[in-house]
Amino acid sequence: MPYQTLRYRLLVLVVLISTALAGCTRDSMQPPPTQEIAVIAPASGATLDEGTELFNQYCAVCHGEDGGGRGPFPALNSSQHANMHPDWELQSIVTNGQNSMPAFGAKLSPAQITTLIARVKAWWTADQLAEQEKLTLETPAPTPAP
DSSP: OHHHHHHHHHHHHHHHHHHHHHTOOTTTTSOOOOOOOOOOOOOOHHHHHHHHHHHHHHTHHHHOTTSOOBTTBOOOSTTSSGGGSOHHHHHHHHHHOBTTBOOOTTTSOHHHHHHHHHHHHTTSOHHHHHHHHHHHHHSOOOOOOO
């Protein structure tokens, strides 16, 4: 009887291992593909018009209508360092605020925030856009904590 019990247990173990390994195909063992990083293009046409309206309504009072900055508020046009932030960081700053800048996440939709950033990027030079795109692609957003 002990021999049959051992044989039965061995058979059950083989079936369990086979079942577990059946789901481990070559595809299932590959790491998940990396998330594609979206780069916000500078605004043009209707997007530029919409972005300018939003900018004038929400941003110009501090950053100036031409994005040149006012007082302690930084320029967002090509004259300062706004292009030294990846897109995800710009989105976070507009959404959540930073330092003396208020949060606009409750007032603006994510699409409107993207349009605002695209409007600001329309002021930047080709070199600044290329540098900022590289920064965006090389510096992915941090993964939120669970």
